[in-house]
Amino acid sequence: MKVRIHVSLKPGVLDPQGRAVHHALEGLGYKGVEDVRIGRLVEMDVADDTTDAALDEMCQKLLANMVIENYRIEKVA
């Protein structure tokens, strides 16, 4: 089973990288970009019988830092 873990910064956590990229997009002349937040995508190939609970645990123990990040699990196939 292919799984994508989308890790993103929690709302309210300042994202200096996102801000710098936002600034760079404006510098390139793109108008109307309201906000940029940078996250991380982790693609995994896991055994088909991997439980949701196990995936949650992987995210909470290692893949995301729950102090500053949220995660979303997407099962691709």
Added chain:
Amino acid sequence: MKTAVVTFPGSNCDRDMWVALRDVSGKEPVKVWHGDADLPDGLDFIALPGGFSYGDYLRSGAMAANSPIMRSVVAAAERGVPVLGVCNGFQVLTEARLLPGALMRNAAQTFICRTVPLVVENATSLFTSAYTKGDTIHIPVAHHDGNYFADDDTLDRLEIEGRVAFRYAENCNGSRRDIAGVLNESGNVLGMMPHPERAIEADHGGSDGRRLFESVIGSLVGA
């Protein structure tokens, strides 16, 4: 008295930490490798040094926090053994959940390497008793991810409980409430971004960091 310095792959301040502890304690610290499952018996103090453990993969300190030796470090900390994490060591301690909060990319996105003034906020802890509250000391920083973040409730609790050990006199990295170093609830774990082990000799950029080691080693004399 028995002290130890843990080396992870990518640590680069482990020797400086070792020398600082040796000079202040008069005894050679034990060198511990991250892949060791167990710490030596009878340790009185454990230091996690600065560097770039595991190349800062995933998040700074995240991989090291899950390395074999950290289970023993967490257990020792929970037994009350003093643990100091400097720079990457601080990042490892937050990732291991021994300290609250997280260290994010510096607000200005740049690596900062210079000596900064710090204000001693708590001079009664195991690590800071040789300072005076309100002292301004000069300690080098060298980091890319030193921007301390915790939510408002956590920050309020840290302040009320006197767990902010050091604050930046001038905020260099965007840290919330200028926090440079924090203590755990029991006061036996300190994490800080500035490098006291780089400030132990007047001939080498100042000695303001020496009192931190004198504080903690002093508390162990007889141990």
